[in-house]
Amino acid sequence: MSGPPAGGFGSNAPLEPELGRTKNPYPRRSPLHTLFPILGSLALAGGGLAVLARHHIERARTAEARVHLREIAIMAEASYKRDGQFCPSAGAVPKELSHSDFYQSTLNEWEPYACLGFHLDAPQWFQYRYESTGTTFRAIAIGYVGENHEERMLVATGKIEAGAIVLDVPDAP
Secondary structure, eight states: OOOOOTTOTTOOOOOOTTTOSOOOSSOOOOTHHHHHHHHHHHHHHHHHHHHHHHHHHHHHHHHHHHHHHHHHHHHHHHHHHHHSSOOOOEEEESSSOOSSSOBOOOGGGGGGGTTTTOOOOSOBSEEEEEEEOSSEEEEEEEEEETTTTEEEEEEEEEEEETTEEEEEOOOOO
């Protein structure tokens, strides 16, 4: 058997006289040649992960409000069934809302919500307010979420329609 033709298979490259072999058509490249694309891909992926993380935090914070508004609506419905009217209005907890930090309320702050049986003992990102006319109610949650601390307001409502209680609450998280 004979070896490859002079100049290599499918190549017309001249032989190098001192070495007696062909030039490598794939020159050796610096390790940085492969490192930079990898780093670029990681930077793009990292940026995407940061966006996903911010989105996840925002959803987690708004989930707090969705869950508690649903609880308030269910408790308001129970109060109507028990007393023949929705519980009276209750003020905002906390009175002032922080733009950047959670709030730890005390049991005393929730005293106006005693008719509903609602209180929070865990830190909260939202301010809660309950307004009632006796035949209608609105439960409101206001908080600052997202990267730019944008104000977010979620509302749950209830009313009596044709003798039945009709609730409208935010979707579950």
